[in-house]
Amino acid sequence: MNCERARKMLEQLMAGEAHGREAREVRIHLAACRDCAAMLNPSQWVEVLPLLDQVIEPSEDFARRFRVKLESRPQPWWKSLALQRWPRPLAAAGSLAAIVLAGVLFIREPAVKQEPVSLNELSVAESLPLLEDMPVITNLDFLEDFETIENLPRLIKEAAKN
Amino acid sequence: MEAALNWGDAMQPLEENVPEMLDSDAQLMLRFRNGEAEAFDQLFSRHTRAIINFAYRFVRDRQLAEELAQEIFLRVYESASRYRVEARFTTWLYRIAANVCLNEVRKPHFRAGRVPLEALARDPRFPAGAREAGSSPEKLLEREAISRAISEALDRIPEKQRVAFILNKYQELSYAEVAGIMRTSEKAVKSLIHRAREALTERLKPLLPELLNL
Numbered sequence: 001m002n003c004e005r006a007r008k009m010l011e012q013l014m015a016g017e018a019h020g021r022e023a024r025e026v027r028i029h030l031a032a033c034r035d036c037a038a039m040l041n042p043s044q045w046v047e048v049l050p051l052l053d054q055v056i057e058p059s060e061d062f063a064r065r066f067r068v069k070l071e072s073r074p075q076p077w078w079k080s081l082a083l084q085r086w087p088r089p090l091a092a093a094g095s096l097a098a099i100v101l102a103g104v105l106f107i108r109e110p111a112v113k114q115e116p117v118s119l120n121e122l123s124v125a126e127s128l129p130l131l132e133d134m135p136v137i138t139n140l141d142f143l144e145d146f147e148t149i150e151n152l153p154r155l156i157k158e159a160a161k162n
Numbered sequence: 163m164e165a166a167l168n169w170g171d172a173m174q175p176l177e178e179n180v181p182e183m184l185d186s187d188a189q190l191m192l193r194f195r196n197g198e199a200e201a202f203d204q205l206f207s208r209h210t211r212a213i214i215n216f217a218y219r220f221v222r223d224r225q226l227a228e229e230l231a232q233e234i235f236l237r238v239y240e241s242a243s244r245y246r247v248e249a250r251f252t253t254w255l256y257r258i259a260a261n262v263c264l265n266e267v268r269k270p271h272f273r274a275g276r277v278p279l280e281a282l283a284r285d286p287r288f289p290a291g292a293r294e295a296g297s298s299p300e301k302l303l304e305r306e307a308i309s310r311a312i313s314e315a316l317d318r319i320p321e322k323q324r325v326a327f328i329l330n331k332y333q334e335l336s337y338a339e340v341a342g343i344m345r346t347s348e349k350a351v352k353s354l355i356h357r358a359r360e361a362l363t364e365r366l367k368p369l370l371p372e373l374l375n376l
Contacts, residue, residue: 016352019336042363045370049362050332054309056218058210059228066206066232070239 001029003036010040013047027051187251195242202242205251206235212333213259219328220263222313230266234259253342256333260325260343267317315365323358326351 001009006029012018013026030036031051040048059065187208193201213234218227237258248254316324322344329340330351337355341348363370 016330016337016355019330020334023334042367042370043359046359046362046366047331049312049366052308053312053332054218054306055215056224056227058214058231059224062210062214062228062231063206065228066235069232070236073236 001025003029003033006030006033006036007039010044010047014044024051185250187255188247191242191245191251192247195245202239205238209252209255210235213255216256216259216328216333217263219313219316219332220267220324222310226266230262234262237262249342250339252335253339256329256335256343257345260329264321264325311366311369315362318365319358319361323354323361326354327358327362330355 006026009018009022009026010030013023018026027048028051030040030048037048187205190201190205194205210231214227214231217230217234218224221227221230234255238255241258245254316327319327325344326340329335329343330337335343337348337351340355341351344351
């Protein structure tokens with residue numbers, strides 16, 4: 001960059017119309033050229049300051065230290081499950097299995113809701129062998145009634161005495 | 163200032179299905195958001211030096227500047243899922259960086275450690291003779307003294323002016339980009355930089371001829 005161009009660009013720099021590489025080239029010229037620097041007023045000198053200031057380079061192990069910091073930072077509890085590290089096919093297979101299982105459970109659910117089983121029904125179920133002999137029991141009941149009928153005259157006499 | 167640089171609120175995102183319109187940094191960030199870890203590595207490599215130097219302008223301590231840069235990249239990493247393409251990636255990056263650096267310099271212990279500018283002017287290593295500054299130990303010490311003088315002057319200007327000046331003059335960002343980072347207008351940025359320049363001129367006027375070895 002020549003002096004004429006640098007001085008013209010300085011105006012743009014002061015007006016904020018030059019930035020990036022263009023601005024840097026102007027500053028480099030102004031800092032290196034005694035003639036141009038001699039023409040600068042104090043306000044324009046300030047434009048050259050960034051070039052005079054220190055520039056630091058990252059430490060060699062900067063990236064490594066960042067990785068360590070990244071890995072050692074506290075994780076939210078849900079991330080401790082490490083779900084995000086699962087391979088995508090495995091995650092997809094797991095999701096599919098969950099959907100299928102939910103579907104099977106839904107299908108096996110009876111359509112009509114049954115009433116809750118009562119204690120009486122439980123006792124009947126426990127006496128199932130007895131229930132199978134129900135006709136005999138019915139006959140026994142009849143015989144029991146027959147005895148009552150047979151004793152009926154005696155029962156009437158006793159009632160009359162009283 | 164904190165509110166001015168608050169980057170958490172929602173803005174209308176650009177269309178993300180037109181990646182050719184995005185700057186390459188934003189494309190990398192979107193790729194990282196979608197699970198490509200290598201994309202973050204590339205962003206990290208691209209911006210490490212600039213971010214460390216940006217932090218260094220505020221704290222003037224290499225080790226602390228690197229720690230702040232790590233904190234900045236960590237926030238970028240952790241914010242990836244919330245990243246939306248609002249503007250250039252650097253706008254978002256420097257907004258995070260400015261918040262982290264300002265939080266640091268606002269701490270009481272940091273303010274307590276500042277050296278008066280007058281004391282620097284009496285430093286035997288000063289003036290610098292910047293044009294002749296080479297790599298000899300003496301010149302490096304002189305350069306450090308210049309740096310400290312500039313730093314002290316920058317420390318004394320208001321935060322907004324300092325951020326705008328550093329972003330525009332050191333990071334070489336345009337007024338429009340600085341305005342985007344600071345969530346203000348270009349006109350306001352122009353005014354901030356003008357006032358910063360005046361304040362720095364006033365503070366460094368006695369030292370400027372020596373700084374430039376005139």
